Each structure stands twice: as C-alpha cells, then as structure tokens.
Amino acid sequence: MKISYNWLKKYIDLNLTPDQMEQLLTGCGLEVEAYEEVESVKGGLRGLVIGEVLEKEKHPDADRLSITKVNVGKSHSLQIVCGAANVAKGQKVLVALEGARLYPSFGEPFDIKNSKIRGQISEGMICSEDEVGLGASHDGIMVLDAHAVPGTHAAEYFKVEEDVIFEIGLTPNRVDAASHMGVARDLAAVINTRAAFEKDFFHKPVQVIQPTISELKITNRKNPVTVTIENAGDCPRYSGISINGVKIQESPTWLKNALLSVGVKPVNNVVDVTNYVMFETGQPLHAFDAHKVRGKIVVKKLHKQTPFVTLDGTERKLNGEELMICNEHEPMCIAGVFGGIHSGVSSDTADIFLESAYFNPALVRKASKQHMLKTESSFRFERGTDPANTVFALKRAVTLILEIAGGSIVSDLIDVYPDPIEPAKTEISYDAVRKLSGLNITNIMTDEILQYCGMTLLNKSDDKVLISVPTYKTDVTRQADVVEEILRTYGYHHIPVNEKFGMAISNHKADIKPALQKKISHYLTAQGFFEIINNSLSSLALAQKYNAEISPVKILNPLSNELDILRTDLLFSMLGTMQYNSNRKQQNLKLFEFGKTYFHSEGKNNETNKLAIAVTGNLHESDWHKQDREANLFYLKSIVLDTLIQIAPVPSDFLKWVMAEHAVFSSYASLQNRQSNIGYMGMLKKNFLRQFDISHPVFYAELNMDLLIKRAAQYKHRIKPAPRFPEVKRDLSMLLDAQVQYADMKELALKQEKKLLRDVSIFDVYQGDKIEAGKKSYALSFILRDDEATLTDKQIDIIMQKIETAFEKNLGAVIRK
Structure with missing residues (x-):
C-alpha cells in the first residue's frame, strides 16, 4: 500500500525526515518496505525556466530552423536555435538551460x-510539452x-509538487490503517505516547485533523x-444520496496528483473523488448513473449462472x-x-447516486476470488471496513463533488442501518498487560x-479496566489484542533485554542439507549456472x-485455476522461467x-x-x-x-542410466543406484x-x-596414500551394434577384472557412411x-585379452587390431 507524505500532512502536523517516518511506521507495525522521493512531473523540471523570445530570424543554412534571442532572466540573452514552426517574437516559452536533464513523455x-x-x-532548448x-x-x-x-x-510556474511515497507492507489484520487517515491515527498515537514517556523524543505531540465536510443543503x-x-x-449498513446536474470533466491538478502519488490513474472528477475519499478515509464508495438506478436500489443475491x-x-x-x-x-x-x-459514471452522466456501505467481508472475499477481481475496494471490504464511517465518507465525497463537479443534492441522505454494530467491549487486567508485554x-x-x-x-478499578474499542479496529477483540496495541504504540524497543542468556546443548545430528545445497550451488554457479526460485503452486x-x-x-x-495444486515436479516452473527469459531475448540459459x-499417497501428503x-x-x-558451442x-x-x-565420490558400479520412453522427452534416461531411482x-x-x-x-x-x-x-571420508606403482593405459577400438551403450561396455569390462582395472573411459565414437549401417565405432581407454x-x-595382455573375448562373446564386438 502506498502512502503519500504530503497527503498525510493534511491530517497531522508532521516535521519528520523520511528515515524518521520509516522508523515510526515500522515500529508500530506498519512495515515500510521502501520509500521514494518523487515529483508530480518526473525530474521536477529542474534546469528549466520561463523565457521571452526577444528576436527571431531565419537560419542562414537551414530552411526549417530559426535563430532566436531569448530572455531567461539573466544579465544577457541566450541564442537558441529552434526548429518549431510556431516560435515567434514576444512569446513566453519554456527554456531548458545547459546541464538540464529532460524526461520526455x-x-x-x-x-x-x-x-x-x-x-x-545554440545555448539551450525551447521545449514542447512532450x-x-x-x-x-x-x-x-x-x-x-x-x-x-x-x-x-x-517548477514554480507549473506548481510541481515534491513528495515522499512510502510503500507499506500492510498485514491482513490492519485494515484500520488502509488509508491516510488510518496511518495518521497510528502515527499520532505513537508520537503522543513516546512524547509523553520519552524525555528525548524528537517530535512534539500532535492531533489528527478531520477532513472538511460541508453541511448538506438539499x-x-x-x-x-x-x-x-x-x-x-x-x-448491515447502506448509505446513499442523489446529486443532479454534475459536470463530468477532468479532475483538478491537485486531485490528479494525489491519486497518481498512490498509483491510481485518474478517470474523471466524480470517479476520482470516490477513489480519493477511499484512500483518505478507508471507506470505498461507488457512483452510479442515477438514470440506471431508476429510483430503487435492491441489495440481494441472484440466481446461479445469471450473466453479468x-x-x-x-x-x-x-x-x-x-x-x-x-x-x-x-x-x-x-x-x-x-x-x-x-451503470457507472460516463462522460454523458449528469445525475448520480452515491453509495457508501458496509458489506459482509466474507461475501466480498468469496466474490472477489470467484471472479479473480482484486480491486482497491475489495481489498478493504473483505478485511472489514468501519461500519461507523459510511455516512462521514459519503458527506466528504458530496462536499468534494459539489466543489469540483457542481450539481445539487436532490434527495435525503439515506442510511439503512437496522441493527447498529456496537463497539467491542473488553476487560483487561493491568497485571496481565505487564505479564504479556514484558513491560x-x-x-x-x-x-x-x-x-x-x-x-x-468505561469502568476502572485498581486492577482492571473495561474499555470500548473503536469499530475501525476490527482485529482488537480480546485482552491479548489490546496488549499488542499497547506494545506497538509504546514501542517494542522498550522491552528489556535480559543480560544473561541461557543455552541448551542439543545432541541431535546436524542437518547437512543447507551445507550440501550451498556446496552444489557454488559448483553450479562456477559452471555459469544461475539459481532460480519459483512458486510452489502449479496447475492441475x-x-x-x-x-x-x-x-x-x-x-x-x-x-x-493456474495455481490450484502444489507442484508435482520442478519442470513446469523451470520452463516458465525459460519462457520469461526467452521472451526477453535471453536465449542462452543455464x-x-x-x-x-x-504428492498424495496412502491417505497423507508427502513432500x-x-x-x-x-x-x-x-x-x-x-x-x-571462443567458438560457439x-x-x-x-x-x-x-x-x-x-x-x-x-x-x-561415486563408485563405478553405484550408478546406472536406464533409457526409456517418456511423454514429454524425446530422449530420456532415469538415473538409478543399487536401491532406487535417484533422478x-x-x-x-x-x-x-x-x-x-x-x-x-x-x-x-x-x-x-x-x-x-x-x-x-x-559417506565417510577416507584418506589413502598416493599409489606407489604406476598406472598403465591401454586403448581398444571396436565395431558394435548401434544399440549397445557405453555403460554396458564399462560394466562388462569391470566384471572381467575387479582388482587391477581402475577405470574405463570413452574417447571416440563414430557412426556414419564409412561403416556399415546399424553399426557404431567405439574407442575406449582402460586404466x-x-x-x-x-x-x-604379460599381466596386462592377459587382462586385455579377457576383456576383448567378453566384448566379442557378449556384445558381438569386432575388435580392430
């Protein structure tokens, strides 16, 4: 959620640096994930001034260029070459001076x-708006x-605003802070508490200023x-009012800038007011074209499969x-x-019906998820808005609409609220506060x-107090919740830290998984691979x-529907990452x-x-x-x-590749050890x-x-001395059927000599028109x-003869002498 510092200061008198704001907000549970200094016009129009064209004459060497003399408020005028056809003497223009950086549209x-x-x-540039x-x-x-x-x-002429935008990671239980007024309330509580109980606190006490609302004149x-x-x-509550004769048009600059600062695109003055009031008070509103309402609102459920x-x-x-x-x-x-x-407001709308309601949070959440519609309104309604706020927000919106869109109120303010929701009452014990908080x-x-x-x-005794919780604090319902409010307001930094630390010695075996993953990661990254992390959800x-x-x-x-199961393999998410990179011209990927x-097996879930x-x-x-490979x-x-x-280390007989058919692989082999399939x-x-x-x-x-x-x-590491006697290498070339695999040859060779034959490797394979069809030429080395x-x-010759005989007998090999 985005919060504008300028907007926030309309409700609370703040004199804080961005770092101090971040400290206070994060300390009271509104974690600031990032903040950014912004301008209403990118770049803030720095290095640009107002100029007056004093002279204009044709460029001697270019038909479409003009040479101008421009007064920019200095002791001397600037000569600027301009290519615009509409430049003329006497005009007031926008001039970019040397060193200015322009941010075009x-x-x-x-x-x-x-x-x-x-x-x-040319000593600058006369600018167009784009x-x-x-x-x-x-x-x-x-x-x-x-x-x-x-x-x-x-910047002064165009009234460019500078602001700081805070990105707050709002937790689901803190809908009371899903607005600028809500954040202002929290900040005021923290500032006033710390100013009262901390001698060197850096800010004076503050009060929250309510937005202006006018008396409704029908x-x-x-x-x-x-x-x-x-x-x-x-x-439970539905409020509304009718306004006729509004003029739908572009919103004033201040309103557009406010919405843009929190990432909302302006639409028109009426819709923008409803969005502004939502981000201001936390109460979503909706404006209907009154001619579509036809004098009656019915809040109900419709039949299944009704199209909308x-x-x-x-x-x-x-x-x-x-x-x-x-x-x-x-x-x-x-x-x-x-x-x-x-039914919404369009450019042809003249009469509107304005809605401000409190809906059942569960129904809103289910509808939002069912239709995959995540909106700013549903974000607030599904967490529980303040039922006591509907009329205030409605009056605030009416005040702004009459101010910037005109019109007149043509109905009484409707407020259907048959069973008012009372503030929650909770009794807390002072001793329990100290025990639970550690304060x-x-x-x-x-x-x-x-x-x-x-x-x-409401009612206080020596050891207890009965309190009434405001309806906007939807998550405060019991003593533990109240203690949490006290803690985050007073400050977690006040919790004393014990100077003595206890330590229990555990005899359980260390988890080698992190170290092993780190070792493998280091190896793969050294080979040019990049590690990725994907969502664990996939499509059934x-x-x-x-x-x-x-x-x-x-x-x-x-x-x-694309995220309805926990993934059964890593393949699809890997391909999704490859697709993302491939679409951005990154074709070489490791x-x-x-x-x-x-997976689900035998009545339980496994991972x-x-x-x-x-x-x-x-x-x-x-x-x-480097040659491409x-x-x-x-x-x-x-x-x-x-x-x-x-x-x-992998023993020579520990692994075996087994070829098989597969639905998505053209070539596929499973890797098996002596007991199971490992990949x-x-x-x-x-x-x-x-x-x-x-x-x-x-x-x-x-x-x-x-x-x-x-x-x-x-595995246990073993240390052996270096061999005292030298190794001997022998090569063997042969012709085999094409379906014979290297693994079969290696396994057969090692069976012939288990003590002296240390390794078998392949150094050449040929299959082509120089040998008969269906055959393959192999060249192996034996250590x-x-x-x-x-x-x-003599010993070596005996061993090699045994291997050659085994190849001829079992694999049909033709040994090349």
Missing part, C-alpha cells in the same frame, strides 16, 4: 548541452501565458431513491453467492468488488496509552495433461533450482526435496576468441555426474516446448535431493594399476 531522458547547429551556437513530460503534443513549442515572468523556475427531493436489503446480515457484464467488458456467470447491487430489473454492481459496464508500566501509563490508541475507558490441468496418474496435493482455496515437490538443472542455447555468450545431452550428463561428486534427465520434445513458446532445444535433469542427502550422511607391484606386459 516518450523515450529516454537526455541532457541539454550548448552546441552548434548548422554552424550557429519533451519535458507535461503532455503528449509535439505540434510545436509550448506558448505560455503572456504574464509569465522570464527567469521564473518552471435543493429539492425530486430524485428520491428507495433502498431494500433482502438480508441485513449481508449488508462488469466494467472491464467481461461477461461473468454468477455463482449465486455474490451480493449484488441491483435496480428494480437488473444487476448493476458486484457489491464491494466491481461495477457493471452500464513494567504503571496503571496510569496503560490508561493514557489506551486513550492515545482511540479506546474509551497442466500436470494431468502429461501424467494422468499423478496424485497431487490440491489447494482448498486456490488463488486461480539454470538450477532447489525446491520441493508434493520430496529436488534439484532441477536445465540448459538451452549456447553454453556461453558469443565472443571473438550448443548445449547437448552429454554436457548436461557431465554436469549431473559432477554434481553427484560434490555430494560423495532422470533428457531432451524435451519440440511440440511440448512449443506450448511454452520455446524454440531452442532444452535439456533437463531432476535429482532426488532426499536420497542424495541420505547418501552424503552415510590398470597394481598397488603391490609394477604390472608386467
């Missing part, structure tokens, strides 16, 4: 420098009022509106649980959420803080499209992610830690001294194996990638981190070593 900012244009010196961000027109230079004074700063009662609420529990076209032009089918604002014949608005396309505060201090917080003391429809047998963990109340996957690794495009960015499956395999080595990798199918708008091949691997962590915990003596040629 379209395009990047640029700096003004003295220069020569076609041989003539060149300085004041509009969109580029038809010519801005011609200002004849009474403008040369040398006046443009011109006549020719446009009465009746209000019927079918179920008072759905809408909302303001965004979308036809939505109601589910029968939405609370609707209707006229006598048709729905006009989803209560508290979104208006209808035909050693007196009873008198507690009473004062409670009153600063807006609470009323997408997951079942490729694996109908999955048993996902479903979300009971999903945010959307990514990895640690994350959990979830598994996984590691996903993916590559696409070139392995490195193009460079003059595209990612492939063998590169990914090497990364996977090296990743496993980061966990623990898989493969190349994704082109038609599958097209659904993510990815054109390059993608190679993907996913490892079960839980199994790998278990193996790392079991042999005896730890007790130097190997003799």
Whole structure:
C-alpha cells in the first residue's frame, strides 16, 4: 500500500525526515518496505525556466530552423536555435538551460548541452510539452501565458509538487490503517505516547485533523431513491444520496496528483473523488448513473449462472453467492468488488447516486476470488471496513463533488442501518498487560496509552479496566489484542533485554542439507549456472495433461485455476522461467533450482526435496576468441555426474542410466543406484516446448535431493596414500551394434577384472557412411594399476585379452587390431 507524505500532512502536523517516518511506521507495525522521493512531473523540471523570445530570424543554412534571442532572466540573452514552426517574437516559452536533464513523455531522458547547429551556437532548448513530460503534443513549442515572468523556475510556474511515497507492507489484520487517515491515527498515537514517556523524543505531540465536510443543503427531493436489503446480515449498513446536474470533466491538478502519488490513474472528477475519499478515509464508495438506478436500489443475491457484464467488458456467470447491487430489473454492481459496464459514471452522466456501505467481508472475499477481481475496494471490504464511517465518507465525497463537479443534492441522505454494530467491549487486567508485554508500566501509563490508541475507558478499578474499542479496529477483540496495541504504540524497543542468556546443548545430528545445497550451488554457479526460485503452486490441468496418474496435493482455496495444486515436479516452473527469459531475448540459459515437490499417497501428503538443472542455447555468450558451442545431452550428463561428486565420490558400479520412453522427452534416461531411482534427465520434445513458446532445444535433469542427502550422511571420508606403482593405459577400438551403450561396455569390462582395472573411459565414437549401417565405432581407454607391484606386459595382455573375448562373446564386438 502506498502512502503519500504530503497527503498525510493534511491530517497531522508532521516535521519528520523520511528515515524518521520509516522508523515510526515500522515500529508500530506498519512495515515500510521502501520509500521514494518523487515529483508530480518526473525530474521536477529542474534546469528549466520561463523565457521571452526577444528576436527571431531565419537560419542562414537551414530552411526549417530559426535563430532566436531569448530572455531567461539573466544579465544577457541566450541564442537558441529552434526548429518549431510556431516560435515567434514576444512569446513566453519554456527554456531548458545547459546541464538540464529532460524526461520526455516518450523515450529516454537526455541532457541539454550548448552546441552548434548548422554552424550557429545554440545555448539551450525551447521545449514542447512532450519533451519535458507535461503532455503528449509535439505540434510545436509550448506558448505560455503572456504574464509569465522570464527567469521564473518552471517548477514554480507549473506548481510541481515534491513528495515522499512510502510503500507499506500492510498485514491482513490492519485494515484500520488502509488509508491516510488510518496511518495518521497510528502515527499520532505513537508520537503522543513516546512524547509523553520519552524525555528525548524528537517530535512534539500532535492531533489528527478531520477532513472538511460541508453541511448538506438539499435543493429539492425530486430524485428520491428507495433502498431494500433482502438480508441485513449481508449488508448491515447502506448509505446513499442523489446529486443532479454534475459536470463530468477532468479532475483538478491537485486531485490528479494525489491519486497518481498512490498509483491510481485518474478517470474523471466524480470517479476520482470516490477513489480519493477511499484512500483518505478507508471507506470505498461507488457512483452510479442515477438514470440506471431508476429510483430503487435492491441489495440481494441472484440466481446461479445469471450473466453479468462488469466494467472491464467481461461477461461473468454468477455463482449465486455474490451480493449484488441491483435496480428494480437488473444487476448493476458486484457489491464491494466491481461495477457493471452500464451503470457507472460516463462522460454523458449528469445525475448520480452515491453509495457508501458496509458489506459482509466474507461475501466480498468469496466474490472477489470467484471472479479473480482484486480491486482497491475489495481489498478493504473483505478485511472489514468501519461500519461507523459510511455516512462521514459519503458527506466528504458530496462536499468534494459539489466543489469540483457542481450539481445539487436532490434527495435525503439515506442510511439503512437496522441493527447498529456496537463497539467491542473488553476487560483487561493491568497485571496481565505487564505479564504479556514484558513491560513494567504503571496503571496510569496503560490508561493514557489506551486513550492515545482511540479506546474509551468505561469502568476502572485498581486492577482492571473495561474499555470500548473503536469499530475501525476490527482485529482488537480480546485482552491479548489490546496488549499488542499497547506494545506497538509504546514501542517494542522498550522491552528489556535480559543480560544473561541461557543455552541448551542439543545432541541431535546436524542437518547437512543447507551445507550440501550451498556446496552444489557454488559448483553450479562456477559452471555459469544461475539459481532460480519459483512458486510452489502449479496447475492441475497442466500436470494431468502429461501424467494422468499423478496424485497431487490440491489447494482448498486456490488463488486461480493456474495455481490450484502444489507442484508435482520442478519442470513446469523451470520452463516458465525459460519462457520469461526467452521472451526477453535471453536465449542462452543455464539454470538450477532447489525446491520441493508434493504428492498424495496412502491417505497423507508427502513432500520430496529436488534439484532441477536445465540448459538451452549456447553454453556461453558469443565472443571473438571462443567458438560457439550448443548445449547437448552429454554436457548436461557431465554436469549431473559432477554434481553427484560434490555430494560423495561415486563408485563405478553405484550408478546406472536406464533409457526409456517418456511423454514429454524425446530422449530420456532415469538415473538409478543399487536401491532406487535417484533422478532422470533428457531432451524435451519440440511440440511440448512449443506450448511454452520455446524454440531452442532444452535439456533437463531432476535429482532426488532426499536420497542424495541420505547418501552424503552415510559417506565417510577416507584418506589413502598416493599409489606407489604406476598406472598403465591401454586403448581398444571396436565395431558394435548401434544399440549397445557405453555403460554396458564399462560394466562388462569391470566384471572381467575387479582388482587391477581402475577405470574405463570413452574417447571416440563414430557412426556414419564409412561403416556399415546399424553399426557404431567405439574407442575406449582402460586404466590398470597394481598397488603391490609394477604390472608386467604379460599381466596386462592377459587382462586385455579377457576383456576383448567378453566384448566379442557378449556384445558381438569386432575388435580392430
């Protein structure tokens, strides 16, 4: 939520730096996530002044350029070359001086420098409105009022406002602070409390100033509106009033600037007033075209599947649980959420009906989620607005509308409130306050803080006090809530810290997962990979499209249909990240992610830690001294194996790649150890990638981190002396059937000699027109070593003969001598 410092100061006399504001707001539970100094015109028109064109003559070397002399309030005039056709002697114009930075309406900012244009010196620039961000027109230079004074700063002339915008991370229970008045109340409570009880506090006590409202003068009662609420529990309070003869037009600058400061785009003066009052008081309002109301408002639920076209032009089918604002014949608005396309204020509107209501928060929240409509109104209504605020906010809006849009009141103020909501009453114990808060505060201090917080003391004794909680504090309902109010107002920094710390020694085994993930992360980032973190929510429809047998963990109340299960693998979120980057011309990607996957089995939900690794495009960015090399499956395999080595050395017989068919992989292999499947990798199918708008091949691997962590915990490091006797290397070339895999050859070789054969590796593979079809040429290297003596040629020859015989007999190999 955005809060404007300038706007806030209308209700409370503040003299705080942004840092002090941040400290106070965060300290009282309104965490400031960021703040930014802004201007109503970007750049603040710094370096721009008002100028007067004293002379104008044609440029000697350019038909479309003029040479002007401009008075900018200095002792001498400036010569400026201007290309605008409408420049003329005697005009008051906007001049950018040397060194000014301009922020145009379209395009990047640029700096003004003295220069020569076609041989003539130009000492600045005469500006059009789009060149300085004041509009969109580029038809010519801005011609200002004849009474403008040369040398006046443009910021002063155009009344540019400087402001500080605070971004507050509002928690769901703090709807009382979802407005500038609400934040002002909190600040006043904190400032007054700390000023009363802290000697060196940096601010004087303050009072909250209520917004101005005028007495409602009813011109006549020719446009009465009746209000019927079918179920008072759905809408406990409904207020409204009719105004005729309003003039719909653009809002004044002050109103537009206020809305823009909190991220709201101005629409027209009436709609802007309703938004302004909402951000001011926290009470959402809605303005109807009175001719659509037809004299009657009915608040009710409609039948299931009733069609309703909302303001965004979308036809939505109601589910029968939405609370609707209707006229006598048709729905006009989803209560508290979104208006209808035909009932709102338009440029043709002259008469309006203004609504201010308190709706059941649960109904608003359900309707908002059902139709995926998150609005500023629903944000407040679903958390619980102040039922006591509807009439005040309505009067405030009427005051502003009559001021800036004209018109006259043509009905009584309607206020349907059959069962008034009384302020909550809570009894608190002074001892309980001290016990729960950890603060050693007196009873008198507690009473004062409670009153600063807006609470009323009803009945007081020596050890207890009965208080009345304002209706805007919807989350304060019990003693613990009151203590929290006292704590955040008085300040958490007052809680004493014990100088002695106790420590319990635990004998449980250390969790090696963080250290292991860090080690793997360091390795992968060293190889040029980037770590990503994705949402744990995914789409059931997408997951079942490729694996109908999955048993996902479903979300009971999903945010959307695309986020209705906990993800069953990391693949789809990885591809989403690749798609996002690919759409931004980032084609060469090397990514990895640690994350959990979830599934439902045997009546309970389970989760598994996984590691996903993916590559696409070139392995490195193009460079003059590096040859482009595209990612492939063998590169990914090497990364996977090296990743496993980061966990623990891998025995030669520990892992096995098993090829298989797969729905989304054109090449797929599962990685198995002696007991279980620890992961898989493969190349994704082109038609599958097209659904993510990815054109390059993608190679993907996913490892079960839980199994790998278990193996790392079991592994014990051993230190061995360096070999005393040398290794011997022998090469072997052979012709085999194409379907024979390297893993089969390595496994068979190691079976022939378990003691002396240390390693088998492949250094060449050929398959082409120089050998017969269906065949493949392999070249392998064999490392042999005896730890007790130097190997003799005879020993080596015997071992190699055994391997050759095994290859010929079991694999049909033709050994090349």
